[in-house]
Amino acid sequence: MIFGKDSLRRIEEREPHVRAWAAIDRDGALSAARNADKVRRNAAGKMRQLLGIPVGVKDTISTADLPTVYNSPIYRDHRPGSDAAIVDLLRSAGAIVLGKTETVEFAAHGRPAPTRNPCDPTRTPSGSSSGSAAAVADFMVPLAVGSQTGGSLIRPGSYCGCVGFKPTYGTVSTEGVKPFSVSLDTVGWYGRAVEDIALVARAFEIVEGALPRQRRLAAMRLGLCRTPYWDRAEPAMRSAVERVGQRLAAAGATVENFELGPEFAEVADLQETIMCGEGYFAFLNLFRAHPDNISESIHRRIVRVSNSKLVAAQDKAAALRPIFDRMADRYDAILTPSAPGEAPRGNLPADAIFNGLWTLLHAPCITLPGLIGPQGLPLGIQLVAPRHADGSLLTAAAGVAPFLGP
Amino acid sequence: MIFGKDSLRRIEEREPHVRAWAAIDRDGALSAARNADKVRRNAAGKMRQLLGIPVGVKDTISTADLPTVYNSPIYRDHRPGSDAAIVDLLRSAGAIVLGKTETVEFAAHGRPAPTRNPCDPTRTPSGSSSGSAAAVADFMVPLAVGSQTGGSLIRPGSYCGCVGFKPTYGTVSTEGVKPFSVSLDTVGWYGRAVEDIALVARAFEIVEGALPRQRRLAAMRLGLCRTPYWDRAEPAMRSAVERVGQRLAAAGATVENFELGPEFAEVADLQETIMCGEGYFAFLNLFRAHPDNISESIHRRIVRVSNSKLVAAQDKAAALRPIFDRMADRYDAILTPSAPGEAPRGNLPADAIFNGLWTLLHAPCITLPGLIGPQGLPLGIQLVAPRHADGSLLTAAAGVAPFLGP
Numbered sequence: 001m002i003f004g005k006d007s008l009r010r011i012e013e014r015e016p017h018v019r020a021w022a023a024i025d026r027d028g029a030l031s032a033a034r035n036a037d038k039v040r041r042n043a044a045g046k047m048r049q050l051l052g053i054p055v056g057v058k059d060t061i062s063t064a065d066l067p068t069v070y071n072s073p074i075y076r077d078h079r080p081g082s083d084a085a086i087v088d089l090l091r092s093a094g095a096i097v098l099g100k101t102e103t104v105e106f107a108a109h110g111r112p113a114p115t116r117n118p119c120d121p122t123r124t125p126s127g128s129s130s131g132s133a134a135a136v137a138d139f140m141v142p143l144a145v146g147s148q149t150g151g152s153l154i155r156p157g158s159y160c161g162c163v164g165f166k167p168t169y170g171t172v173s174t175e176g177v178k179p180f181s182v183s184l185d186t187v188g189w190y191g192r193a194v195e196d197i198a199l200v201a202r203a204f205e206i207v208e209g210a211l212p213r214q215r216r217l218a219a220m221r222l223g224l225c226r227t228p229y230w231d232r233a234e235p236a237m238r239s240a241v242e243r244v245g246q247r248l249a250a251a252g253a254t255v256e257n258f259e260l261g262p263e264f265a266e267v268a269d270l271q272e273t274i275m276c277g278e279g280y281f282a283f284l285n286l287f288r289a290h291p292d293n294i295s296e297s298i299h300r301r302i303v304r305v306s307n308s309k310l311v312a313a314q315d316k317a318a319a320l321r322p323i324f325d326r327m328a329d330r331y332d333a334i335l336t337p338s339a340p341g342e343a344p345r346g347n348l349p350a351d352a353i354f355n356g357l358w359t360l361l362h363a364p365c366i367t368l369p370g371l372i373g374p375q376g377l378p379l380g381i382q383l384v385a386p387r388h389a390d391g392s393l394l395t396a397a398a399g400v401a402p403f404l405g406p
Numbered sequence: 407m408i409f410g411k412d413s414l415r416r417i418e419e420r421e422p423h424v425r426a427w428a429a430i431d432r433d434g435a436l437s438a439a440r441n442a443d444k445v446r447r448n449a450a451g452k453m454r455q456l457l458g459i460p461v462g463v464k465d466t467i468s469t470a471d472l473p474t475v476y477n478s479p480i481y482r483d484h485r486p487g488s489d490a491a492i493v494d495l496l497r498s499a500g501a502i503v504l505g506k507t508e509t510v511e512f513a514a515h516g517r518p519a520p521t522r523n524p525c526d527p528t529r530t531p532s533g534s535s536s537g538s539a540a541a542v543a544d545f546m547v548p549l550a551v552g553s554q555t556g557g558s559l560i561r562p563g564s565y566c567g568c569v570g571f572k573p574t575y576g577t578v579s580t581e582g583v584k585p586f587s588v589s590l591d592t593v594g595w596y597g598r599a600v601e602d603i604a605l606v607a608r609a610f611e612i613v614e615g616a617l618p619r620q621r622r623l624a625a626m627r628l629g630l631c632r633t634p635y636w637d638r639a640e641p642a643m644r645s646a647v648e649r650v651g652q653r654l655a656a657a658g659a660t661v662e663n664f665e666l667g668p669e670f671a672e673v674a675d676l677q678e679t680i681m682c683g684e685g686y687f688a689f690l691n692l693f694r695a696h697p698d699n700i701s702e703s704i705h706r707r708i709v710r711v712s713n714s715k716l717v718a719a720q721d722k723a724a725a726l727r728p729i730f731d732r733m734a735d736r737y738d739a740i741l742t743p744s745a746p747g748e749a750p751r752g753n754l755p756a757d758a759i760f761n762g763l764w765t766l767l768h769a770p771c772i773t774l775p776g777l778i779g780p781q782g783l784p785l786g787i788q789l790v791a792p793r794h795a796d797g798s799l800l801t802a803a804a805g806v807a808p809f810l811g812p
Contacts, residue, residue, distance in 0.1 A: 044697045081486040088691035173688050175585045182576060182588070205690060208713060282579050284611060285494035291450045307614060307794035311731075318724030325717075388713035 005030070007054045007098055011140045017121060018138050019114045020131040022059040023066045024099035029054060032096040039094075048094025049203040055090055056135045056144035059100040060107045060128070061187075062176035063087055066097070070178050071105045071113060074286065074293045084176025086145055086187050093203045101131025101144055104349060107152055108180050108279065108302065110295025112347045119161055119377050120343070126156040127349035129164075129190075136190040137162040137369075137378075143200065144190045149180045149275055151339075151355025153188045157367040158338035158380025159350075164190045165197045165394075168387045169362035171206045181278040183314065184271070184359050194398045197366065207391035214399050215332065217251050222396075223258025223331040225384070228265055229353045234341030236373040241337055244371070244381055247403045248335075258327070258334055264320060264357070271356035273313040277305030317360050324361045325386035333396035338367035338380030354382065364390040366397045370404025411436070413460045413504055417546045423527060424544050425520045426537040428465040429472045430505035435460060438502040445500075454500025455609040461496055462541045462550035465506040466513040466534070467593075468582035469493055472503070476584050477511045477519060480692065480699045490582025492551055492593050499609045507537025507550055510755060513558055514586050514685065514708065516701025518753045525567055525783050526749070532562040533755035535570075535596075542596040543568040543775075543784075549606065550596045555586045555681055557745075557761025559594045563773040564744035564786025565756075570596050571603045571800075574793045575768035577612045587684040589720065590677070590765050600804045603772065613797035620805050621738065623657050628802075629664025629737040631790070634671055635759045640747030642779040647743055650777070650787055653809045654741075664733070664740055670726060670763070677762035679719040683711030723766050730767045731792035739802040744773035744786030760788065770796040772803045776810025 008026060015021060036052035062068050062080035069075050087097060102113035104127035113130035117123035118138035125134045129146025133156030136144045146153040148166045157164025166188040174185050191197045201207045224245045230238065249255040260267070279302040286294055305313075328334055337354045344350050358365045364387070367380035381404060385393035414432060421427060442458035468474050468486035475481050493503060508519035510533035519536035523529035524544035531540045535552025539562030542550045552559040554572045563570025572594040580591050597603045607613045630651045636644065655661040666673070685708040692700055711719075734740050743760045750756050764771045770793070773786035787810060791799035 042694050044694045046694065079487045081484060085688070085691040088695055092691065092694035170588055170684060171687055173585060173691065174588070175688065175691075179579060179581045182580070205710070208710075278576060281577055282491070282581065285491040285498065285579065285581075288448055288450045288452065288498040289494055304611070304614075311793050315724070315728050318721070318727075321724075322721045387717050 007141050014138055014140060018116055018118050018134050020101055020135040020138065020140060022069060022100045022102050022131065025066055025097065028065060029096050029098045036094060036096065042092040049199060050090065051094035053095045053143055054098040054141050055095045056099060056101040056132050056141045057087060057097055058129050058132050058146050059103050060147065060178040061086060061145060063097060063100060066100050068100065071103050071111050072293070074290045080176065082176070085173035087176070089204055095143070098141055101135055103130060104128035105295055105298065106178055106180065107147055107149065109297045112349070117160055117343050122345055123343040123377065124159065124347050124350060126159040126343065128152040129156050132190055133157050133160040133162060133164065136192065142192055142196060145187065146190060147177055147185060147187050148355065148359055149184045150271065150359060151352025154355050154365050154367045154380070154382060155339045155349070155352055157190055158378065159343035161369040161378030162190050162192060163194060163197055163369065164188065164367045166365045167201065167206045167390050168364045172204060179282045181275045181282065183278060184275055186359065194394060194401055198394045201390055201394060207394070212392050212395045214395050217248070217253045217399065220253040220332045220396065220399060221330065222248060222253055222255045223328065223334045224255055225258040225260065225334045225336040227336060227354060227357060228260060229268065232340055232351065232353050233337050237337045237339070237341045237379055240371045240379045241335065241381065244403060245335060248400065251403065258331065263323065267320065267357040267360060268353060270313045270317050271360040273305055273309060274317060274360070276302050277310035277313070280304045321361050321387065324363065328384070328386045333383040333385050333393055336382045336384060338382040342373040342375050342377035342379060358384050362387050364393050366393060368397060368401050368404055370401065370406070372406045413547050420544055420546060424522055424524050424540050426507055426541040426544065426546060428475060428506040428508050428537065431472055431503065434471060435502050435504045442500060442502065448498040455605060456496065457500035459501045459549055460504040460547050461501045462505060462507040462538050462547045463493060463503055464535050464538050464552050465509050466553065466584040467492060467551060469503060469506065472506050474506065477509050477517050478699070480696045486582065488582070491579035493582070495610055501549070504547055507541055509536060510534035511701055511704065512584055512586065513553055513555065515703045518755070523566055523749050528751055529749040529783065530565065530753050530756060532565040532749065534558040535562050538596055539563050539566040539568060539570065542598065548598055548602060551593065552596060553583055553591060553593050554761065554765055555590045556677065556765060557758025560761050560771050560773045560786070560788060561745045561755070561758055563596055564784065565749035567775040567784030568596050568598060569600060569603055569775065570594065570773045572771045573607065573612045573796050574770045577796070578610060585688045587681045587688065589684060590681055592765065600800060600807055604800045607796055607800060613800070618798045618801045620801050623654070623659045623805065626659040626738045626802065626805060627736065628654060628659055628661045629734065629740045630661055631664040631666065631740045631742040633742060633760060633763060634666060635674065638746055638757065638759050639743050643743045643745070643747045643785055646777045646785045647741065647787065650809060651741060654806065657809065664737065669729065673726065673763040673766060674759060676719045676723050677766040679711055679715060680723060680766070682708050683716035683719070686710045727767050727793065730769065734790070734792045739789040739791050739799055742788045742790060744788040748779040748781050748783035748785060764790050768793050770799050772799060774803060774807050774810055776807065776812070778812045
């Protein structure tokens, strides 16, 4: 991992091109880095596992010492009085919050982040965790926090070319994170390598105990899932996923087709219904107090869903979760696209079709970089596992990662 | 309803005995009251339905202009930079936030509120929404906000003798409310009459459109539910519930026994598992950073639940919700105890056994005062309905309330 001073040097050089940062705490970070060595344990007596590591935090997440703007004019001068729970956890583990990263307005819709894809400035980094993905992919920080309600974490990781991890829903407190959809919002993070992601997962007790030991590839079983939305994957992504499956099979792993049954046919619609229906209650206070300072596309998309439709979607989703868990439990991980293809031109988040279903299922997901598409841009491969199988997912990801060369 | 000046006068007189308030904004409230008439519509052009009404807000809910202490030494000087969503909504509707009301530590366990039951200072007001219930019951404010994860809203309403309402889970944003259990935490409020509660429910769009019209009692159908925990109700509460059923039947309503089937046998255990399991993730940042400033009983109760046990409880709860909805849908409301009996001596929250199951089921609940127990203290009667039947629940409550005389 790279540390404080190197991060600041890299940011100075690259930020004018990438625009990943909404705010940077240069002096605070340097002083925290100087003091890092002094306290090796936190108040609970735990080792500070992220000691001295500079971290970017998505600007929908509260920080006491830096503004938290949500990319919204309503919150232009907003300074929360305290840190979000995830920021507390990072600091207790010794990490240094270097700054806030750019986001789509309220991590929802509306104003895109000003961030550019570090691989090609004419391309979108995607969103809503745009700045966090770009900052890690561009070597500005080794670690950054994002969040996902639809595809806001995995998809930017795929487009920018870094590792992105959404843990099992509910394992990281969302206190101090701008809410969107209470039963979907999940905090996660980006890193350069699976091992760094796993370090954080252990520090936050997402994984109970040690990580499972890596299995010989011949003992690994992977399910290749084309999802009900395979036709929305670009040819390059389709062949990338197939190619990875073939490589792993050639190396000895068992790779089987994994099909979501007909009961999963509407899984993306369910996610959209819940996101918007719950989102309406989350945004109601802003709709009332600041209707003119919320982007038109938020007003258009986040509308009241009828109670009966919302509750039916919530119940259906709840019923699908254990079904998926049981199906996926036979596998070390499910292999599936992280995004439809390479990053499109422009600055919009683009299509979350390969993410919303897993968010709905509360399943832990990781996107791995390495593959390159026909336009020379990253194609992320996603691994998914049953709820709370985060530990074995991370172990499987470490086993799969070496097979993702170009 | 009574207004700002009268509220302050009443508080001045009674607060030394009741101790309902953690903080009061005397000047701010008076100035807001003077200005109330000037703006009759909020930014979205909606009528301010709560114009000039003074409100108490539980001190686990963020306010920008008043401290938010959670009854925790960790947050002694805490001033959040912005209002919680519920506070925004109240202000947009024209309400005046008069002050913050006392709570049990983090609305969880540990330090009890200093509040006394206004009906008898030797008795507990219960918790965790102790101050809000006591302030409304003691005529200090006509309206106060509380929250419920187990029985924190309905039970204090029962003990103190006011109306308390927990709407359907998810219909009020919990942004800015100290989290405990993400799938259970619900914001609600106290009032003196069902009509006042209903006014707020409409202002917050919990009820879609107008309230259903009140039905002739002869057309009403009520289910009398003794729950699997009837033996934990005191004789006085048992006979109170039976008596109300008989009165309503005598007046022409259909009152039937409503039994939760064997699949509901462990419903209280499921609630406890989820509350503590999810609570562990909610408190982890504080456990790490401030272990010595959290009460021992929180450390003892909120412990890590194994992933498999937590997820099994979550799935079971999710499966029970639509089953209860279908069973209860035949009734205008389910009639059941609000608490085991009259308020016990002391200052502890006491037994939430008649509340946790309904919180788990995400069902809207209302407690109605009026009945008096053998020790001269209030006995609350609870009405419950399927998810999102908040409107018909409130209409049923208005119909039942006149039958709750002593």
